[in-house]
Amino acid sequence: MAAETTVEVDAELYSVSVIESAIYRLALSLAGRVSPAGNLGYRVYLAAKQADLTEEDLQHLFHTQLVDESLREKVDEKTTDLRNLILAHAFSRSGIIGPDPDEQD
């Protein structure tokens, strides 16, 4: 029987989008379901898709992925505006971005 486990996640440390991203990225190895757990945070049910994965493996995979996704979220929060600025600047003289039709009149 495939391993399964439930993990409690502190909502102050990780957002629900971070939890969902972690489950998505691990979809080859496990299936997951997130549900609210009172004021404390979230309860995440994890079920292995591969027979050789243990409960400890599931928890290790999930926690490692949570950290990665959280780092990604932090970098995004700090740099999304800058990324848009750089891309707009990069293509501003390429002819790809045309004038705004509303401003042509």
Added chain:
Amino acid sequence: MVPIPTNKTDLVHGSLHATGKGKFRAYNHFEPQRGSYDLLPFRLHHMPDDRYLVSNEAGEYVLLASQDLKRLVEGKLEPTDPLYADLSAAHFLYDETSNSAIDLLAVKVRTKRDRVADFTSLHMFVLTLRCNQSCPYCQVSRQSEDRAAFDMSEEHIDKALDFAFRSPSPAIKFEFQGGESLLNMEGLRHVVTGARQRNRSAGKAIEFVAATNLTSLSDETLEYFKQEDIHVSTSLDGPQDLHNENRPYKGKDAFGIVRRNIERARRVLGPDSVSALMTTTSKSLGRVKEIIDEYIEAGFSEVFLRPLSPYGFAIRGRAFYEYEPDEWIAFFKEGVNYILDLNAQGIQFREAYSSIILQKLLSPSGTGFVNLQSPAGVGIAGIIYNYDGAIYGSDEGRMLAEMEDHAMLLGHLDDSTFEDVFLSERLFAVLSESLPESSPMCTGCGLLPYCGADPDYHYAQSRDVRGHKALSGFCQKNMAIIEWLVESLDRDDERSQILRSWGE
């Protein structure tokens, strides 16, 4: 955000300048204060050795230990840390001494993606669907040799040429596809004549490549190819028994014929005008060294280790499913390792797919390889005109159509204009929905600058151009190869020097 200096007081940190008498700012002026930097946008990928590959929009990357990445993100790197200078130089952070960082990064992003503005450089003509071979892995449903409704008409060729010359790209490659393209030499000549004629006023750099199995190569055809500077791309799957099993030819020795005709073509057209591709079947697994030896024996300077694609007879005949991504990855690595051994012995030879990825890792320019681009190369890197006049954004799109799935059909030469095709909702939908920058998992993946979208593959696998990347064989294969190449480069030994030379 790091403030942009606005007055003299802001600029002065050094004691020399503090007196107001010095000409130069003191050394410590250029040392940022702790925590005074901001991050530039980047993505990250957790490597198998537990380090992180961190890459920016221009594809520059560094490998960081977990604790260093956390220090970087939390603003805790010290300016005196050697890593600080490296990360600043590679545009992962900026401070008050690096005010041009955003401009520089924008220029690098534009350079990396300059091909997007110059669409579409590859125009493929399916001159005929007829073929004289019966390969079990054929990605296009073959037809018999009977000349009937399976050749491209001159009317369609003329319209396709008009399309090709509307492309903004200053360079156009015409590729002749099949079936077996040489079975419709009249059509091939019509394309070349029409292209040369139109180019007198267009003035583009044009190039012709015939994809052919070389079984019906006449002296007359070779002479014509020489006269018109037409290159040849053929198929060579490995040693005699493997090639003949993969590519049956009416009970004849297809291997012997293709080897002889490679030599003939090379003698007439020159060594650089003849190239070959191989396809990996389950029969190829475990024989990669023999395949590479065969390519060297045949005088080639590279091999492209290609997996099967999920189209045509490869699906119907189940050949596609005869091996898993892991098996192909092991085959690929064994092959590249063998080639590196040969290089160390002085034999100049390279693997083409590795070279493309290495260029993406090491070069400031982008590559034109259709399957590793973002946005996807569909339509904007290459377009294909089918024998019946149908227009697809890629060779794979028309392969799907041969399986009665027309999801990738962009229009028809009979009734579609250039604008109909290139401004079509369908093309926009495929490009935008499959865009890695906005696809789950890809969006934060540090390997994104070296990978691509391949909407045809994902559509063929899951009926979704985006696909689920955690379950995608395309993702699994590319991730494994890119990780492996990055780790190999990082060893900084003789083998990494050879790999670096492939990426130059």
